[in-house]
Amino acid sequence: MRKKKNKFEILENIKIEEMVAEGKCLARHNNMVIFVGGVAPGDVVDLRVTRKKKSFMEAVPVAFREYSELRVEPFCQHFGVCGGCKWQHISYETQLHYKQKQVKDNLERIGKVTLPEFDPILGSEKTKYYRNKLEYTFSGNGWLTDEQIKSGEEFDRNALGFHIPGRFDKILDIEHCYLQPAPSNAVRLEVRDYARKHGLDFYNAVKQEGFLRNLIIRTANTGEVMVILQVKYDDQEAILGIMKHLEETFPEITSLQYVVNPKGNETYHDLDVVCYKGLPYIHEEMEGIKFRVGPKSFYQTNADQAYELYKKTRELAALTGNELVYDLYTGAGTIANFVARQSREVIGIEYVPSAIEDAKINSQINDITNTTFYAGDMKDILSDELIARHGRPDVVITDPPRAGMHQDVVEKLLQVHADRIVYVSCNPATQARDLELLSEKYEVTRVQPVDMFPQTHHVENIVLLTAK
Numbered sequence: 345m346r347k348k349k350n351k352f353e354i355l356e357n358i359k360i361e362e363m364v365a366e367g368k369c370l371a372r373h374n375n376m377v378i379f380v381g382g383v384a385p386g387d388v389v390d391l392r393v394t395r396k397k398k399s400f401m402e403a404v405p406v407a408f409r410e411y412s413e414l415r416v417e418p419f420c421q422h423f424g425v426c427g428g429c430k431w432q433h434i435s436y437e438t439q440l441h442y443k444q445k446q447v448k449d450n451l452e453r454i455g456k457v458t459l460p461e462f463d464p465i466l467g468s469e470k471t472k473y474y475r476n477k478l479e480y481t482f483s484g485n486g487w488l489t490d491e492q493i494k495s496g497e498e499f500d501r502n503a504l505g506f507h508i509p510g511r512f513d514k515i516l517d518i519e520h521c522y523l524q525p526a527p528s529n530a531v532r533l534e535v536r537d538y539a540r541k542h543g544l545d546f547y548n549a550v551k552q553e554g555f556l557r558n559l560i561i562r563t564a565n566t567g568e569v570m571v572i573l574q575v576k577y578d579d580q581e582a583i584l585g586i587m588k589h590l591e592e593t594f595p596e597i598t599s600l601q602y603v604v605n606p607k608g609n610e611t612y613h614d615l616d617v618v619c620y621k622g623l624p625y626i627h628e629e630m631e632g633i634k635f636r637v638g639p640k641s642f643y644q645t646n647a648d649q650a651y652e653l654y655k656k657t658r659e660l661a662a663l664t665g666n667e668l669v670y671d672l673y674t675g676a677g678t679i680a681n682f683v684a685r686q687s688r689e690v691i692g693i694e695y696v697p698s699a700i701e702d703a704k705i706n707s708q709i710n711d712i713t714n715t716t717f718y719a720g721d722m723k724d725i726l727s728d729e730l731i732a733r734h735g736r737p738d739v740v741i742t743d744p745p746r747a748g749m750h751q752d753v754v755e756k757l758l759q760v761h762a763d764r765i766v767y768v769s770c771n772p773a774t775q776a777r778d779l780e781l782l783s784e785k786y787e788v789t790r791v792q793p794v795d796m797f798p799q800t801h802h803v804e805n806i807v808l809l810t811a812k
């Protein structure tokens with residue numbers, strides 16, 4: 345049998361050059377590009393090739409010969425195994441440098457438009473404990489690290505934590521996570537230990553069996569806390585046992601809920617969520633504007649940086665109070681409501697009907713009366729009829745998902761020809777693609793990267809487009 349050529353070969357003494365897409369680093373060997381995770385620019389390493397294609401290879405480090413000066417000591421005991429905080433081995437300053445570069449490279453390479461000088465990336469004051477939502481998964485067959493296996497010790501395999509990257513069935517039990525503030529860690533550990541002690545059945549994702557499925561914790565900037573337990577079947581005695589224990593142990597939980605989900609997947613947007621204690625929602629707040637966040641609502645997961653992002657978006661929109669603003673991909677109407685007091689009228693459009701319900705509630709509870717929201721696919725809702733009804737927007741704010749805007753939407757924006765478009769994106773590659781199309785009638789006048797997710801390679805970017 346012919347051996348697969350060069351797969352798994354070891355490459356020695358390779359210098360890591362720089363950070364590139366998806367948080368990986370780039371190196372070269374015999375004119376071949378290699379993508380490597382878990383290293384830093386400046387490291388010198390031995391690599392094991394894991395994938396070989398005609399024009400590139402993928403590899404993992406097996407030995408370090410020299411460590412880069414850009415490195416810092418990782419702070420988390422789960423570094424290298426857990427899929428979160430993959431950049432914690434490089435300093436925050438270096439992370440910001442590479443995020444800014446990622447935006448610049450994408451806009452120059454894909455966008456092919458004339459660009460102004462970029463504004464320096466807005467870094468996050470908090471680089472740990474910045475998330476307001478985490479979702480932990482139960483597993484009766486928790487992942488053991490190589491060290492744990494080698495130690496020969498007995499470990500309780502009932503785990504509550506995060507997926508091993510790329511593995512739907514492997515869960516890493518988490519002792520301490522640095523992403524969400526208190527009481528997130530304490531609640532997770534308490535639920536895990538209670539369930540272990542009472543012999544409750546942790547989920548098995550392969551067989552799709554087991555009682556305990558997942559635990560969602562939301563910690564709002566108002567101090568309110570929501571906990572949602574998701575279970576496979578309706579065992580009231582077991583559910584109420586956990587609920588009562590959490591109620592007694594954590595009086596700070598203001599919204600304690602559970603959902604019975606017998607389905608094959610963990611989504612529960614189509615299921616009833618039962619509120620055991622408190623209100624069925626919590627509130628986030630920005631400049632005195634309250635946002636109601638229910639168990640099915642989307643809210644930006646880094647609330648402090650969301651505020652910075654929205655302030656910058658509003659600043660670039662240059663609102664004076666007289667503008668008609670279209671907020672495309674409005675989610676729960678957060679940007680729409682945030683800019684409403686500085687606008688004449690705001691139209692928000694979003695695909696998910698329940699998010700639009702939240703958007704309307706968010707206007708009502710803040711006495712905002714100049715917003716109108718529509719649910720549906722952007723390419724259908726942003727129609728000639730809608731524009732005739734509300735008028736040509738002075739300003740468009742658009743914040744599409746990672747895939748960017750549908751070509752029909754871009755064409756509609758060219759036809760509508762608002763004075764300014766503020767384009768917020770979590771994916772500079774698709775943003776760059778859309779900018780090239782929009783350059784027919786717009787020039788890019790400001791570029792402002794924002795870091796919403798420290799310790800990861802993700803970057804948000806705001807671009808101001810001004811009509812030519």
Ligand SMILES: C[S@@+](CC[C@H](N)C(=O)[O-])C[C@H]1O[C@@H](n2cnc3c(N)ncnc32)[C@H](O)[C@@H]1O
Binds near residue numbers: 743
């Ligand atoms: C990046 S989020 C922006 C949310 C919001 N602007 C915020 O700051 O919270 C993108 C939003 O686009 C919505 N969306 C995705 N595809 C859509 C489509 N084809 N039409 C309308 N909305 C869509 C998603 O449901 C999501 O709420």
